[in-house]
Amino acid sequence: MGGVDYGERIPNNVGLAEDRRLQRALESWQPRFLRWWEELGPSQFSRHDVWLRTAVDVGQEGWANFDYVRMPEYRWGIFLADPEPDRTIGFGAHRGQEVWQAVPGEYRADLRRLVVVQGDTEPASVEQQRHLGATAPSLYDLRNLLQVNVEEARHLWAMAYLLHAYFGADGREEASLLLERHSGDQDRPRILSAFNEPTPDWLSFFFFTYFTDRDGKFQLHSLAESGFDPLARTTQFMLKEEAHHMFVGTSGIGRVLARTAELMVAHDTDDVRPFGAIDLATIQRYLNFHFSVTLDLFGADTSSNAATYYAEGLKGRFHERERADDHQLHGSTYPVSAVRDGRIEVVEVPALQALNQVLRDDFVADCTKGLARWNRILAESGVSERLFLPHVGFNRQVGTFAGVAVSPEGRVLSPEDWAHQSSAWLPSRDDRAFVASLMQPVTAPGQMVGWIAPPASGIAGKPVDFAYVRAA
Ligand SMILES: [Fe+2]
Ligand SMILES: [Fe+2]
Numbered sequence: 001m002g003g004v005d006y007g008e009r010i011p012n013n014v015g016l017a018e019d020r021r022l023q024r025a026l027e028s029w030q031p032r033f034l035r036w037w038e039e040l041g042p043s044q045f046s047r048h049d050v051w052l053r054t055a056v057d058v059g060q061e062g063w064a065n066f067d068y069v070r071m072p073e074y075r076w077g078i079f080l081a082d083p084e085p086d087r088t089i090g091f092g093a094h095r096g097q098e099v100w101q102a103v104p105g106e107y108r109a110d111l112r113r114l115v116v117v118q119g120d121t122e123p124a125s126v127e128q129q130r131h132l133g134a135t136a137p138s139l140y141d142l143r144n145l146l147q148v149n150v151e152e153a154r155h156l157w158a159m160a161y162l163l164h165a166y167f168g169a170d171g172r173e174e175a176s177l178l179l180e181r182h183s184g185d186q187d188r189p190r191i192l193s194a195f196n197e198p199t200p201d202w203l204s205f206f207f208f209t210y211f212t213d214r215d216g217k218f219q220l221h222s223l224a225e226s227g228f229d230p231l232a233r234t235t236q237f238m239l240k241e242e243a244h245h246m247f248v249g250t251s252g253i254g255r256v257l258a259r260t261a262e263l264m265v266a267h268d269t270d271d272v273r274p275f276g277a278i279d280l281a282t283i284q285r286y287l288n289f290h291f292s293v294t295l296d297l298f299g300a301d302t303s304s305n306a307a308t309y310y311a312e313g314l315k316g317r318f319h320e321r322e323r324a325d326d327h328q329l330h331g332s333t334y335p336v337s338a339v340r341d342g343r344i345e346v347v348e349v350p351a352l353q354a355l356n357q358v359l360r361d362d363f364v365a366d367c368t369k370g371l372a373r374w375n376r377i378l379a380e381s382g383v384s385e386r387l388f389l390p391h392v393g394f395n396r397q398v399g400t401f402a403g404v405a406v407s408p409e410g411r412v413l414s415p416e417d418w419a420h421q422s423s424a425w426l427p428s429r430d431d432r433a434f435v436a437s438l439m440q441p442v443t444a445p446g447q448m449v450g451w452i453a454p455p456a457s458g459i460a461g462k463p464v465d466f467a468y469v470r471a472a
Pocket of ligand 1: 122155216431
């Protein structure tokens with residue numbers, strides 16, 4: 001692959017300088033993007049030096065550079081992973097054919113929809129997180145938040161590039177709309193509901209990056225299988241950045257638990273609130289909320305759209321190539337849940353119809369690993385309580401379980417029982433107010449606020465007490 005062109009206004013490895021029309025279109029989108037960043041991004045840190053990672057190459061080694069950057073000067077670029085020679089479509093009706101370098105006319109509307117929905121989530125999360133910097137538990141955490149923010153904005157660039165480069169006038173229109181819909185906006189909300197929920201505090205942020213960025217991982221993996229090669233290569237590179245976002249969530253919750261457990265043992269109590277930490281019951285309620293809201297992002301359990309995207313070769317399964325089947329799913333079935341007479345049953349449906357459920361099951365399996373890690377922290381601290389993932393039917397608004405009251409253990413409840421008990425399972429107003437009361441900013445290098453343990457190590461070889469963010 002040709003190297004990255006940093007002499008350009010828009011760093012890229014897609015040969016932008018050779019396509020003047022596209023370059024002009026993106027250069028006219030760029031100031032509107034910057035205006036959006038200034039208005040709805042973490043603008044109170046515009047003048048700070050932030051120790052940030054910037055993507056500078058797509059190779060296996062050394063793809064990122066770390067340095068102090070002022071965020072409005074961050075080099076948001078367009079990077080596609082190296083092309084795979086002789087790549088063929090791995091699934092669906094076109095399996096075995098050469099991948100597409102242009103949008104097949106008959107799939108244009110479906111492909112554009114996939115790009116728009118993915119693209120819409122990227123700036124949405126920046127908007128949701130824009131106030132968190134004011135209450136960061138440490139400079140280390142502040143830097144991680146801002147890193148996630150600039151990279152989600154780069155993911156917006158990645159999708160805006162595809163729209164501009166491959167979808168003509170309607171693509172340009174869609175790229176504009178990515179900057180016009182806003183998280184939580186009454187009139188023009190973001191497309192998916194989890195991206196209109198506020199992220200009001202750092203406990204929410206850590207669970208968001210654990211669960212909702214992980215949904216992103218699974219969506220990107222299935223798009224990385226696409227027969228439309230530019231989409232596959234764009235999302236392959238996005239996955240490199242995504243890994244850090246999930247690390248922020250996994251390690252963030254792990255550190256919250258370490259601090260809570262330390263105080264539980266020291267004071268021989270479950271009630272650590274008087275000591276300025278978050279009790280396990282509250283942490284479990286936040287977990288229940290974020291897990292269930294994120295499950296909705298995968299869509300209906302059976303979906304003819306998902307079947308169509310797969311058959312067309314646009315969106316595959318997680319690790320499609322490693323699966324030992326016909327990659328067309330002719331005649332195969334997959335188990336999904338159904339609610340009948342107040343009981344949850346498993347029924348077999350055509351596998352093609354169940355692809356959302358397949359992806360959601362892969363996601364849940366991945367979530368389970370982090371849970372085990374968190375529970376190890378509790379065990380090693382000498383605490384006997386454990387966190388758990390609620391039943392997939394709990395608190396769902398989309399799919400089979402929408403409108404069905406299900407307890408975290410998986411019991412179907414009457415609406416009255418749900419009304420009585422759900423406040424024990426979801427964050428209450430009191431929980432949220434308590435967590436909000438703990439959100440006190442800490443701005444001295446190396447210091448941590450009292451509700452979270454320090455990280456095991458710093459970022460990219462720097463110590464924990466490094467000045468990750470400094471006022472100019
Ligand atoms: Fe992203
Ligand atoms: Fe992310």
